[in-house]
Amino acid sequence: MEKTIGNTTVNMGDDGYLVDLNEWNQEVATEIAQEEGITLTDEHWKVLEYLQNQHKKDVPLTIRNVGKSGVVDIKGFYALFPEGPLKKASRIAGIPKPVSCI
Numbered sequence: 001m002e003k004t005i006g007n008t009t010v011n012m013g014d015d016g017y018l019v020d021l022n023e024w025n026q027e028v029a030t031e032i033a034q035e036e037g038i039t040l041t042d043e044h045w046k047v048l049e050y051l052q053n054q055h056k057k058d059v060p061l062t063i064r065n066v067g068k069s070g071v072v073d074i075k076g077f078y079a080l081f082p083e084g085p086l087k088k089a090s091r092i093a094g095i096p097k098p099v100s101c102i
Helices: 026-035 042-056 063-067 074-080 085-093
Strands: 002-005 008-011
Touching: 002 026, 008 026, 026 085, 042 063, 042 074, 042 085, 063 074, 063 085, 074 085
Parallel strands: none
Antiparallel strands: 002 008
16 A cells, blocks of 8 residues: 655555565654654664664564664663564564564
């Protein structure tokens, strides 16, 4: 399904994740975050960048890996992205839903 965010039209799958990471930008991320009830801070952006970099390297994403990343610990990850941090953070980062998420 197509969705217009600001001046950008993006394609989203039925699950609400971007189909193409190339359509992602900070405006898109900010809008998706607002839909999730999150206001992005510098700490959020660091996590989003980390997730995108891991995705580009085809590294499977898990909460444990994020917690060991040195970017944020698990408690901090839950604080930044409450109620399903990996799922929400991945959606905001413009990457596919991680296999480890239900």
